[in-house]
Structure formats: C-alpha cells, structure tokens
Amino acid sequence: MMDTITIIGLFAATFTTTALLPQLIKVWKTKSTKDISTGMFILYCGGVLLWFVYGVYLKDLPIILANSLAFIQGLIILMFKAKYK
Amino acid sequence: MMDTITIIGLFAATFTTTALLPQLIKVWKTKSTKDISTGMFILYCGGVLLWFVYGVYLKDLPIILANSLAFIQGLIILMFKAKYK
Numbered sequence: 001m002m003d004t005i006t007i008i009g010l011f012a013a014t015f016t017t018t019a020l021l022p023q024l025i026k027v028w029k030t031k032s033t034k035d036i037s038t039g040m041f042i043l044y045c046g047g048v049l050l051w052f053v054y055g056v057y058l059k060d061l062p063i064i065l066a067n068s069l070a071f072i073q074g075l076i077i078l079m080f081k082a083k084y085k
Numbered sequence: 086m087m088d089t090i091t092i093i094g095l096f097a098a099t100f101t102t103t104a105l106l107p108q109l110i111k112v113w114k115t116k117s118t119k120d121i122s123t124g125m126f127i128l129y130c131g132g133v134l135l136w137f138v139y140g141v142y143l144k145d146l147p148i149i150l151a152n153s154l155a156f157i158q159g160l161i162i163l164m165f166k167a168k169y170k
Contacts, residue, residue: 005142012139015132022124035120039107047100054097057090 010062017066020073024080033081041081045074095147102151105158109165118166126166130159 002010027033048070055063087095112118133155140148 005139008135008142009139012132012135015128015135017132019125019128019132022128023122026122026125027120030120032120035112035115035117037108037111040104040111043100043104043107047097047102047104050093050097050100054090054094057093 013062013066017069020070020077024073024077027077027080027084031080031084033077033084036077036081038078038081041074041078045071045078048074098147098151102154105155105162109158109162112162112165112169116165116169118162118169121162121166123163123166126159126163130156130163133159 023036027036048067051063052067052071055061055067108121112121133152136148137152137156140146140152
C-alpha cells in the first residue's frame with residue numbers, strides 16, 4: 001500500500017504533467033496564439049529540460065517521465081506560436 | 086560548495102517557478118486572454134497546490150516556496166482570464 005503523501009505526490013505530478021494538454025489542444029484547434037507568451041514557454045521548456053537532466057542524474061523515473069512529457073508539449077506549443085504569429 | 090546536480094536542480098526550480106511571470110505581464114498589459122486555456126491554468130494551479138501540500142508534509146522549503154509562488158501567479162492569470170473573456 002502506498003502512503004498518503006506518495007498518493008498526493010503522484011496526483012500533483014499527474015496534474016502538472018497534463019496541464020499543458022488543454023492549451024495544446026486549444027492552439028491546435030484555433031490556430032491562434034496571439035495572447036500566449038513566448039517567454040513563458042521558453043522558460044517552461046528550459047526548466048523542465050533541466051528537471052529532466054536532474055532526474056537522469058538521480059535515476060528517478062517519475063521525474064524523467066513527467067518532464068519528458070511536459071517538454072514535448074511545451075515544445076509543440078512553441079512551434080505553434082512560431083507558426084501562427 | 087554545492088555539487089553540480091544541486092545547482093542544476095536550483096536552476097530547474099528557478100526556471101519553472103518564474104515561467105508564468107512573462108504570461109502574467111503580457112495578460113496584464115494587453116487585457117486579452119482569448120487564446121489562453123482555462124483548463125491549463127486550473128490543472129496547473131491544482132497541481133502546484135498539491136506539490137505545496139507535498140512540500141509541507143515533507144517539510145521541504147524549496148518545494149513549499151517554489152509552488153507557493155507558482156500557485157499565486159497561476160491564480161492571478163486565472164482571475165485575468167475570468168475578467169477579460
């Protein structure tokens with residue numbers, strides 16, 4: 001059995017990892033990115049890439065997986081932002 | 086002296102904690118939130134709130150601080166989103 005705090009951590013990771021998905025779907029549907037900040041997604045992608053390196057260093061699979069997924073989503077949003085100015 | 090991996094972790098935390106700031110400033114200046122996904126910021130705020138609880142449980146100050154700041158920024162963006170539909 002997992003303890004309460006591990007379950008809270010797993011929920012936290014699930015929420016922050018899937019957070020970018022609604023934004024990604026919205027941008028994909030509307031092809032509109034005017035109100036989205038490029039700076040935000042550059043900082044975000046840089047940050048989760050560093051978390052990924054941190055996870056590889058610690059050999060921590062949840063950190064590696066969560067931040068890989070977050071990085072890919074952030075990168076796709078940045079590509080949409082570059083395409084639909 | 087801090088080791089390399091701790092420095093990488095601190096940079097990672099700084100990037101992901103300050104990521105929302107450019108978005109917050111953009112929304113504040115333009116008063117336009119059409120392209121921003123409400124779902125993204127609800128998931129994000131829910132996630133960092135759970136990370137905050139996780140940090141309190143573990144008595145881990147960096148997790149508490151980083152996620153408090155992230156939560157406040159996400160909440161302000163959500164309030165702008167509700168105000169400027």
